[in-house]
Amino acid sequence: MRELTFREALNEALDEELARDENVFLMGEEVGAYNGAYKVSRGLLDKYGPKRVIDSPISELGFVGLGVGAAMMGLRPIIEVMTFNFAMLALDQVANTAAKMMYMSGGALSCPIVIRGPNGAAHSLAAQHSQWFEAQYAYFPGLKVIVPGTPYDAKGLLKAAVRDPDPCIFMESETMYAWKGMVPEGEYVLPIGKGDIKREGKDCTIVAWGRALRIALEGAELLAKEGIDCEVVDPRTIRPLDEEIIVNSVRKTGACVVLEEGWPYFNVGAQISDIVQRACFDVLDSPVIRVTGADVPMPYSMALEKLARPSPESVVAGVKVALNVRS
Amino acid sequence: MAQRQRKYPLADKMDRDALLKMYRQLLLIRRFEERSAQQYSLQKIAGFCHLYIGQEAVAVGVEWAMRPDDYLVTAYRDHGQVLARGTPPGPVMAEMFGKATGVAKGKGGSMHLYDVSRHMYGGWGIVGAQIPLALGMAYASKYKGEDRVTVCLFGEAAVNQGAFHEALNMAALWKVPAVFICENNRYGMGTPIAVSSAVTEVYRRASAYDIPGEQCDGMDALDTMEVVHRAVERARAGEGPTLIEAKTYRFRGHSMSDPAVYRTREEVERERKNDPIPRLAKYIQGRKLATEDELEKIDQEVQAEVEEAIRFADDSPWPEPSELYTDVYVDPIWPEKVHA
Numbered sequence: 299m300r301e302l303t304f305r306e307a308l309n310e311a312l313d314e315e316l317a318r319d320e321n322v323f324l325m326g327e328e329v330g331a332y333n334g335a336y337k338v339s340r341g342l343l344d345k346y347g348p349k350r351v352i353d354s355p356i357s358e359l360g361f362v363g364l365g366v367g368a369a370m371m372g373l374r375p376i377i378e379v380m381t382f383n384f385a386m387l388a389l390d391q392v393a394n395t396a397a398k399m400m401y402m403s404g405g406a407l408s409c410p411i412v413i414r415g416p417n418g419a420a421h422s423l424a425a426q427h428s429q430w431f432e433a434q435y436a437y438f439p440g441l442k443v444i445v446p447g448t449p450y451d452a453k454g455l456l457k458a459a460v461r462d463p464d465p466c467i468f469m470e471s472e473t474m475y476a477w478k479g480m481v482p483e484g485e486y487v488l489p490i491g492k493g494d495i496k497r498e499g500k501d502c503t504i505v506a507w508g509r510a511l512r513i514a515l516e517g518a519e520l521l522a523k524e525g526i527d528c529e530v531v532d533p534r535t536i537r538p539l540d541e542e543i544i545v546n547s548v549r550k551t552g553a554c555v556v557l558e559e560g561w562p563y564f565n566v567g568a569q570i571s572d573i574v575q576r577a578c579f580d581v582l583d584s585p586v587i588r589v590t591g592a593d594v595p596m597p598y599s600m601a602l603e604k605l606a607r608p609s610p611e612s613v614v615a616g617v618k619v620a621l622n623v624r625s
Numbered sequence: 626m627a628q629r630q631r632k633y634p635l636a637d638k639m640d641r642d643a644l645l646k647m648y649r650q651l652l653l654i655r656r657f658e659e660r661s662a663q664q665y666s667l668q669k670i671a672g673f674c675h676l677y678i679g680q681e682a683v684a685v686g687v688e689w690a691m692r693p694d695d696y697l698v699t700a701y702r703d704h705g706q707v708l709a710r711g712t713p714p715g716p717v718m719a720e721m722f723g724k725a726t727g728v729a730k731g732k733g734g735s736m737h738l739y740d741v742s743r744h745m746y747g748g749w750g751i752v753g754a755q756i757p758l759a760l761g762m763a764y765a766s767k768y769k770g771e772d773r774v775t776v777c778l779f780g781e782a783a784v785n786q787g788a789f790h791e792a793l794n795m796a797a798l799w800k801v802p803a804v805f806i807c808e809n810n811r812y813g814m815g816t817p818i819a820v821s822s823a824v825t826e827v828y829r830r831a832s833a834y835d836i837p838g839e840q841c842d843g844m845d846a847l848d849t850m851e852v853v854h855r856a857v858e859r860a861r862a863g864e865g866p867t868l869i870e871a872k873t874y875r876f877r878g879h880s881m882s883d884p885a886v887y888r889t890r891e892e893v894e895r896e897r898k899n900d901p902i903p904r905l906a907k908y909i910q911g912r913k914l915a916t917e918d919e920l921e922k923i924d925q926e927v928q929a930e931v932e933e934a935i936r937f938a939d940d941s942p943w944p945e946p947s948e949l950y951t952d953v954y955v956d957p958i959w960p961e962k963v964h965a
Contacts, residue, residue, distance in 0.1 A: 323768070349768070355798070360757050360791025367761020370746065371696075373768060375761075390788075394751050395758060402737040403747065404730030405952040439953050463955035491958060538958035 299482050305475040307449035308338050311456035312376065314485060316346050319374060322460060325352040325361055326378030326415070335380045336416065336475050362388035362413060366396045366465075369411035374460060379415035382431045382469065388413075389434075396465040397440030412459045414468035417445070418509055418559055421473070422603060425595035430560030432508070435467045436537040436569075442490060443536040445469045447511030449479035451534055454488030462490060471509040493540035495547070499529035502553040502617045505544055505570055507533055510559050510608070517557075517613025528617060536566055544570060545577040553620040554578070554586045557613055562590040589616040633908070635854060636847040641914040645923065647685060647846060648909060651902050652927045654681040654705040657714055660931050661704065661721065665881045669938075670721045674735045677705035679844075679876035682901035683778070683808050684709040686841070686849025686871075690857050691776055696762050698746040698755045699778035701736035702808075706778065707748070712740040714930060715937035724941035731944045732952065752813075753779060753786030756805065760792040763803035763866075774860045775803045776853070781827055781870075782813025790833075793868065797834035800865035804856040807870045808843060814879045815887045831868035843873030844899040847908060874899070 302310070315322050328335045330343040330353040343351040354361040358379065365375035379385040385392070392413065399407045419428030436443045442464055446452040452470070459466035496511060497518055506514035511532050518528040531547045533540050548554045554574050556567035571586040592606040618625055636644070658676045665674050677684065684705040691697065699706045707717055712728060720727025721735045728738055729748075737748040746762065749755040759777030766773045783789055784807060796803050807827045811818050818825050831838025837859070841852035849871055856867035874896040878885035885893075909915050951957075 355791075355794060357791035357795065359788055360760065360795055363754070363757020363788065363792065364761040364764055364795060367758040367763075368765040368768070369761070370758070371762050371765035373765050390751055390754055391757060395749065395754055399747075400955065401952045402729060402733040403739040403741075403952075404728070404732045406729065406739050406741045407746070408955050410955075442954075442958070 299480045301478050302449050302481040303475065304449045304452055304470070304477050304479070305336065305338055307453040307479070307481050308456055308470065309340060309342070311453045312339060312342060313345070315457055315460040316342065316350055321372065322374040322376065323350045323352065324376045324378065325354050325365060327354055327356055327380050329353060329378050334378070336472060338475070339378070358384050358387035359391060363391040363395070365411050365413070366391050366409055369396070369409045369465070370399060370407055374410055376412045376414060376460060379413060381415055381427065381472070382417045383427050383429055385413065385415065385431070392435070392441070392465070392467070393438050397438045401440065408463055409465045410463050412466045412468055414456070415470060416472045417469035418471050419596055419607065422598055422600055424598040428596035430558070430591070432469055432536045433560060433565045436566060440465065441537060442466045443469070444490060444534065445508040445536055446534060447496070447506070447508050447532050449477065450481050451488060451494070453481055454486050455490065455534065457485070457487045458490050461487065466490070469508060474509050477512070490535050491538035491540055493531055493533040493543035495529065495543070496532045497528065497530040499527040499551065501527045501551055502529070502555060502620055503544070503547040503551045504528050504530045504555045504557060504613065504617065505533065506530060506557040507536065510557050513608060513610055514557050514613055516610035517617070520610055520614050521617055526617060526621065526623070539570070541573050541577070544574060548574050548578045549581055552581045552583055554582070555589060555613065555616045555620050556586060557589045557608060557616070559591050559608060561593050562588060563593060565590065584620050584622055587616045587620045589613055631848060633847045633851060635851055636908070644909050644914060647689060648905050648920065649923050649927060650685045650688070650709055651681045651846060651905060652924055653714065653930065654684065654708050655902060656927050656931045657708060657718070657934070658704060660935060661718070662877070662881065664721070664935065670735065671723065672734055673701070674721070674881040675702040675879065676875070676877045676881070677702055679896070679900070680808060680810060680873045681705055682846040682849055683806070683843045683871045683873055686846040687776055687778070687806060687853050689846070689850045690853035691774065694744055695773050695857065696744050696746055696775040697778070698759045698762065698775065699748065700752065700755055700780060700783065701748070701750045702780070703736065703738045703748045707738040707740055707745050710740060710743040710745040712743055712745065714934035718934040719938040719941045722938040722941070723943070724938055725944040725948070726937070726941040730948060732948070753783035753788040755779065756783065756788050756792040759803055759805070760796050760801060763796065763801035764799065767799070767801050772861055773802070774857050776806060776857065777803060778806050778808055780813065781807050781809040781811065781818050782816070782821060783807070784827055784830060785821060793834045793836070793866070796866040797836045800863065802860040802863070803866045804853060804860055805866060805868050806853065807868070808873055809870050810873050810875045812879065812887070815883070826870065828868060828870035836866050836868060838868045838870070840870045840872060843871030844901050844904065846901055846905055
């Protein structure tokens with residue numbers, strides 16, 4: 299094991315998959331000569347050349363559509379979107395073409411594409427650059443949605459996504475790229491659709507994924523100082539969702555908080571809450587509590603932005619509500 | 626369109642069998658579509674149903690300009706193209722009937738017809754969305770070193786979508802082996818092109834991407850074949866994409882629910898004089914390759930073939946309920962696994 303940043307782990311996954319399969323190519327804005335807007339593809343153009351690592355024009359609908367068409371013909375495109383905010387321009391190709399081609403063709407066509415890039419807010423980028431989209435993509439049957447929270451998961455799941463026969467949406471985060479974590483030497487692939495217990499505990503389950511995982515773990519540490527022992531469950535993929543790992547944890551702890559950085563209405567947490575209340579109704583002593591971002595476009599001002607985003611403290615408050623503990 | 630001297634160097638080399646086969650294809654599409662309209666009225670075909678009557682020369686001319694292993698992709702007015710590629714009419718009609726024996730097992734319907742074995746890749750329902758898809762198909766050919774060309778069809782309304790511009794820019798930039806063919810039937814649903822487009826001669830848009838732009842007479846299968854063939858071979862030679870405007874006309878409404886009151890009777894009657902089927906008949910007879918009776922016999926055979934297709938579709942079973950949850954993922958996940 300060695301310590302790698304999230305960025306380095308992703309770069310290794312891309313490097314290994316480009317080396318493994320000639321049909322894999324990486325395309326997106328600034329992925330080549332610039333080494334990636336966030337340097338995730340650093341060195342790959344030099345190593346694999348312009349056939350395999352291609353700088354695209356700023357035409358999200360066009361180059362995502364190119365990837366969908368190339369995948370339909372058997373290639374394995376990895377399409378980088380500079381951020382998922384911009385990928386809204388390409389949503390038609392993802393939701394209407396990639397997600398539906400297999401069904402509409404009665405199984406004759408398939409689309410093994412990966413669309414990846416940063417999701418969610420960084421800092422003070424204001425409303426148009428600070429949005430979480432996992433619920434939006436997970437809504438569409440036909441797509442798989444992967445939101446890793448550690449360098450280890452990121453590498454293993456990105457490699458899985460590249461090898462997966464179905465269209466995969468792979469979501470990273472600008473602020474996570476420099477985060478470090480232990481990653482084993484050599485190749486490994488993680489299963490899509492399997493969650494992971496990131497912290498064991500007995501009093502309350504906290505479900506969190508992606509960047510929010512760290513907020514959940516920090517909240518759990520604060521609670522531990524007060525004698526409250528939380529279990530942090532990371533589903534790692536939103537669709538397919540590992541319902542079993544969540545339900546089993548809640549059946550053990552009897553309480554559930556879902557943490558999500560995005561907006562509260564119609565989000566992933568709403569779906570998880572529905573699953574948990576149906577599967578765990580008999581063991582819950584309080585409703586499932588959802589800790590989310592504020593239901594507003596993201597403000598620019600740092601003074602306001604911090605109010606719009608969940609923090610370890612808001613996790614603490616949520617868990618205390620779930621456990622009927624007075625602050 | 627400029628009154629250029631119509632010359633048919635390719636067609637003039639075609640023999641009787643080839644020309645009669647071409648004639649048969651035009652007629653098959655016509656008779657298939659006429660009977661589709663009736664089946665729609667009988668409510669055996671549901672949903673949206675966009676007929677190709679009047680435009681047959683485009684699909685057939687394009688087919689004869691391509692190699693059978695070249696790729697074709699089009700929009701939702703796709704019955705003619707899939708028949709021109711050679712898919713038997715039975716499974717096509719069965720698809721429109723929603724039957725298990727349809728080309729997409731009844732999951733696609735009229736707008737989503739595929740036949741991968743004949744390199745027909747649909748059948749897409751969002752205006753212009755197949756253009757980036759075609760870019761990717763051609764990109765894949767270039768990537769793999771295949772000498773196949775992708776031909777992409779779309780209506781004239783699609784050229785006002787960003788997808789058209791984005792895809793043609795990249796197609797030109799990377800010189801992919803693609804031919805983009807606009808079937809200009811002059812109406813985007815009920816809107817005449819002059820009301821929707823600043824540039825009504827679609828082929829001129831090619832200059833924006835510095836690629837060749839050409840027009841062909843989309844009511845003439847032979848002219849379409851000549852012009853498209855040049856573009857296909859240019860693409861195959863690595864010289865990049867071409868934009869072709871096939872000037873055509875649909876004799877019916879946009880879809881079965883459209884009575885097309887936005888066009889005058891006089892206009893439609895005028896265009897009907899350009900009917901592509903008698904035009905090809907005239908060429909064939911001009912070369913003394915077939916008699917009136919022989920052409921009539923082909924029509925009888927085609928009509929019988931369409932009747933047989935309807936019988937096949939009628940007699941075919943509905944999809945099993947278990948089919949509801951298949952083909953969502955190659956690697957099935959919940960809820961497919963749960964419901965399977």
